Structure formats: structure tokens, C-alpha cells
Amino acid sequence: MANMIGQVILSRRVFVTHGEESNEFKDMVVELMTSAGFFNIGDFIPSIAWLDLQGIERGMKKLHKRFDVLLTKMIEEHTASAHKRKGKPDFLDVIVANQDNSDGERLNLTNIKALLLNLFTAGTDTSSSIIEWALTEMLKNPSILKRAHDEMDQVIGRNRRLVEADIAKLPYLQAICKETMRKHPSTPLNLPRVSTEACEVNGYYIPKNTRLSVNIWAIGRDPDVWENPLDFTPERFLSGKYAKIDPRGNDFELSPFGAGRRICAGTRMGIVLVEYILGTLVHSFDWKLPNGVVELNMDEAFGLALQKAVPLSAMVSPRLSLSAYAF
Template identity: 30%
Template sequence: MENQISLYLVVALYFATIIFYIWCIIIKKKTPYPLPPGPKGWPIIGCIPEMMMNKPTFRWIHKIMQELNTEIACIRLGNTNVIPVISPELAREFLKKQDAIFASRPHCMSCKLASDGYLTAIIAPIGDQWKKMKRIIASEVLSPAMHQWLHKGICHEEANHLVKYVYNQWQNPQKNGLVNVRVVAQHYCGNVTKKLVFGKRFFGIGTEDGGPGMEDEEHMDGIFGILSYLYAFAIADYVPWLEVFDFDGYKKILKNSIKIMRKYQDPEVDKRIKMWEQGVRKTKEDILDVFINLNDSKKNPLLSVQEIKAEIIEIMIATVDNPSNAVEWAVAEMINQPNILDKAYKELDKVVGKDRLVDESDLPNLNYVKACAKEAFRLHPIAPFNVPHVSTKDTVVGGYFIPKGSHVILSRPGLGQNARIWEDPLKYKPERHISDESRKVTLVDHDLNMFSFSTGRRGCPGVLLGSTMVTILLARLIQGFNWTAPPNGPSIDLVQAEQSMLLSKPLVAHASPRLDAHVYAKLS
């Protein structure tokens, strides 16, 4: 019996191989253009064995491109062509000139789980559900008018909590002014988003010094658990029938992280819906209220409870990592280059002064501070690639054939550190973003010479929110405190983690007040 099964498998593989090679021949005859350069994969499975033996996958992909000396490559994983790109010119071709062709997202295990079956705006493939959710997010949640209504006071209030928390670390003899900047940055972004969505900054009661409690730490772990394994090159993303085996363990981790987030978020949604049904709540005060009260032309709820819960997960994972990572790296780089920190201090003192804290109205005039944040986005992006774009038909880009169904991934470090585009690409140099003193620095680069926020049809709808969060966070930390390396170290070790783009160790730095005492006293 076993021999018979083995024979069937051999025969099946034989015919599958023949079909694959026939398909390759058809493709070659179909177009005079070649595929982008890349490693020669195995029949049927492509380069999946090599992918599994060379973790983390993003470093393996960048190594392949370096060895091939190419700015675009083609790596076949299963029957999917993965197209990594580090050329700004080609990136613009994909996301601007041929944006309509590359506006979809892949069907894969990780994003299906995270979006509860593609119910959300960012990671849903192109189609009616995506159009519906995109319209809602753009017009009802992240429009300029909504930004003014929802955000008024929230970023400012949470920024006050931020300064007070850091000040408490300086006052605490046991802390001696040592601050975990990663914790501060991540929870600031998380607290702002929770306040916008749920009208509350903590799921628990927090700690006496103003920091997050156990509940919010666990919730943050859930957020980064999803982010770490979303589009993380799981085997099941390219060979779907292997999902049941979960060979790399990604599915288990994702499901557990989603469970953690839902543990805290879903009860809030259920409770709020009940409040509206019972007439206890009558005024829209946050994003959750907006979602619940959206109606179609027949006065029926526009969003199901399932859609609301899925979209809130997406909002949470989309707003925390990018700003917090940029600020952590920026502070680390600035501590190691005191002249840059001093320029930022001087700009803040000139624009804001030292008798009050910087607020959102000051941000347009903080060109150098924004340049510091933008340089962190360029040099130290949060993720190796953007969210994949999928070609909806065969096309040609840069003289290369891009087959329908290809996954196009723009390399964030590849674009931001491209030596052909940037002078001294590995040096942290904010001045490079200030070409004209009268020109305002913006954190997004629509020319895709670097990748902070996405552009095009699938561009980030929260650019205004993200830019505000990262700038006010960095400005408050710099204006409020003198930053130095811990007493036992002359500088910050700027080593990147092996498995991610984060600092290998959370930034712990020494902070001491630099403003008048009454400024901090008001925060009490």
C-alpha cells in the first residue's frame, strides 16, 4: 500500500513538473521581455527550500540582490513571483505610472487571519469590500475635518502624559533618570490610537508613575506579534495547502496575537454597541462611535460588528510601529551626534521657548525636528518591505516582464540607502532633507527615494495622523529633556536586531529636565 502511494506521488510530481515547464515555455513565447534576474528555483516549489534555510527571509532577499548587483529581482516561491525593488525609478513605475495594475493585495494566510477574512481597508485584495472600507476610512475617519474634530486635544493630552512620565523617571531615585525610550514611544502611539478609537488611553489602570499596566503591555505585545509575522514569508503564503501543518509556526503566533488584541478590544466594541442600542450614549465622541452609527441609504448599519472589530485591529497595528520606531532611532542617533541634538534644541527654543511645551500648532515651523524624524524613516525603516502589491495583469516594467499575480515589494532600506540616490547613505544627516530654508519639510516622499508612508491607490490614508504623532512625540522628548547615553556607556550601540529592523536592544537613555520647573508642575 505504501509503495502504491509513493508511486502515485512520483507520478503526480512528474506531471506537475511537465506542466510547470510547459507553462515556462508559454511565458517565454508570450513576451520578448525577460523576467527580472533571480535565483533558479526548483520545479514546483521554487526557492522555498532556500527561503527556509536562510532566515530571516528579508536579509536573504537583500543578499541575493546584492550578489546579482541588481535593483530589481524575481524570486519564485511556489508558483508566485516575488519582485523586490530598490530602485526609486522602478518604484515610481509600479506605484505611480502603472498604479492601477498593482493596486491589489495578495491572498495569503497571514493577512487573511489579521483581517478576519479580508474585511479591512489596508490588506484586503482589490474588490468591493476594499472599496467600501477605503471610502469609509478616507471620508469618515481620516479626513482633514475628522482630524480636526477627533484629534483636537488628544495628541496634546497624551503628549502631556508622555512628558510627565519621563519627568517621573528623573524624579524616581531607583530609575535615576534612565528611560526606556522604546516603551515610551510605543505606548504614546498606542495610547493616542486607543483614545481616538475607544476614548480611553489604557485598558487597565496603568502604573503610579503614569506608565502602562500589565493589560496594556500585553495588548502591545499582541500588536507587535501580528506585525512581526504579517507578510513574513510563511510557507503557507505560497503553498496554501501546507497551511494546516504550520511548518514555520507563524500561524500559531498570529492567532495567539490576534486573540490577545481581541481580549481587550472586542468587549469595548460590544459594550459600546449596547450603550447606543439602549440610548445610554447619544453623542459621537470617537472612531468607534462613528463606525457604529454609519448607515447605508436604507438606514441600515453600514458596518457589521465583525467588520468593526476587524478594522479596529488594523487601525491599531497600522499606527503604532512606524512612528515609535522612527523616534527611538532618531533619539539614539542624536545622542551619538550631540551637534544634531543641539540644533534641534535651538530650533525648539526659538520657535516655542522654554516656558511652555510644544504643541501641534508649532509643528509647521519645526523644520529641523521634522528633518530628524524623516532621516530616521530613511535610514532606519520599521519594516524591510512595504505591504505587497499584486499585479492584476501581465505588464512590462523597466524592460522586464512582470507576470499577472506577481507580488511586488519595495525595499524600504533598499530605497532609503540607495547609494546611487543618497550621498553617504549610511550616515544620519537630517540636513539632507532641508534643501531650501523656506521650504517646509514633509515626512512623506512621493518620489519614493525613501519610504516613510506609502503612496498611490493603496497609499497610507493616515499620513496626516502619522506625521503628527511622530513629530509631536519627537519634539516633546527633545524639548522637555536633555538626553545622554547611560552613565556606564559613552554612546548608544546602534546595532540592528537580526530578526527585525528594530534596535537590537531597546534604547535606554538618561533624561534630565531642560525647561523651567513650572512647566512640569502644570502637568500634575
């Protein structure tokens, strides 16, 4: 996931091999998502915030330094290889070329690092958790996996791998992704918002600086909104009243990326990456539970991102012609 985001932002794979560096990055992202989800006493009792009783702030500062080293290395390597790149500029090229905006303000190196940090951290752990939950639900419901395979065999066949242009022709795959985002949203409480001024909403007085957390997880499982909300049913998005619901922030029933002006900046990229990677994994392989495993653990782990408490273990085998796997 990080390498695909790296191709968009930096025109290269961030981690060439699955070595120490990639494992460290994964650990850093997991630590960030876990720490960011902690209940911090200082947030609710400001007078004792400076004590940092739980050590959360100290831990985040140490983590920040580790990320800063990694991001500095990425930017330096990108700058050093500028003369080798040809074709369209990548995301970082555009950002650097347009550092001066219409108001005369300038994006400094810290701003650029913060933007890269957001895109890499918010786009990796969240997207991979959605894919893992989707695969888990399909293994739990083999008929869903079979229908996805049948659709892909009809549209793509078994002589080549899925490409991005195929996704628009795979409505059932898209429905699986929507249903996963509904039942297992990557950020169950989204990110907190703060009211900049006092206001009134539906008769409730909201003071200035009130912190708001939207429970996306509960909305996705609300029986007043969804029929049989605890069931994993991708078909609900193929016809009927849910058919036109979209996760891009226009429908509050399904808003895994938030909504409004503060919606996730990587919404479109996140949806495409999830659909493409999940589609590739499903189309390219047969998936089965390990021998002796009868029931899957569906417990959720605590943190800003909704991870599985017990990572998915599965047996995979090729289902395409061998030539399709050649790079």
C-alpha cells in the same frame, strides 16, 4: 502611543495605567509584527501550505483570538459610555453612524474590528520604533540634539511644553523625522502587494498573482538617490534638491508609508504623532547616555517593523521650568 491613538478613535485613553493590560498589548503587537515578517514556506510552495510546517498560522490564530477579546472590550466600553461623551464625534462614532454606504453594503462588527486592529497595531509599534531610532541618532550625534534644542528654545521657550501648533514652526524637528524615516523606515519591506493581472513593467513580464515587496530600506540608503546615505544628516531636507521631498507618498525616494491608492491609511496621523511625541521628548528633557556607555548599538532586529536589536537606554533630566510639567 496607543493612548494617543485611542483619544482620536475612541475619545479616551485605552490604558489608564502601565499595568498588566498595557504590557500584554505591547507584547501582542511585537508578536504580530515579528510573526508577520517570518519567511513562510507555505507562501511560496502552496501545495504544502496546509501543513503549516513552521506553526506560523497556528500562532497567528491564537494571537487573533487575544486581539478579538481586547477589541470587543474596547467597542463595548465605547458603546456603554456614548451618553457621557459631548462635543464632536470620534472616529468610531463616525464609522458606526455611516455603516451603510452608497452601494448599500454594510460594515459589520468584524469589519470594524479589523479597521481598529489595523490602526492600533500599525500605528503603535511602527511609530514608537521611529521615535526610538531618532533619539538614538541624536544621542549618537550630540550636535543634532543641540540644534533641535536651540530651535525649540527660540520658538517655544522653556516656560511651557510643545503643542501641536508649534510643529509647523520647527523645520529642523521635521527634518529629523524625515531623515529617521529615510534611514530607519518602520516597515523596511512595506507590506506585500499582489498583481491582479499579468502586465509588463519596464520590459519585464509580471505574471498574474505575483507577490511584490518594495524594499524601502534599500531605497533610503541608495547612493544613486542620496548623498552619503549612511550618514544621519537632517540638514539635507532644509535646502537643496531634497528640501521639497515629503514622506506622504508623492516622492518615491522617501515613501515609508507606501504610495498610491494602497498607501497606509494612517499616514497623516502617524507623521503628526511622531513629530509631536518626539518633539515633546526632545524639548522637555536633556538626554544623555548612561555612565560608561561610549558607543551605541545600532543593530536592527528582524520583523515586519524595524526595531532596535538592543533597546535604547538613556538618562533624562528636566530642562523646562517646573511649572511647565504641571498637568
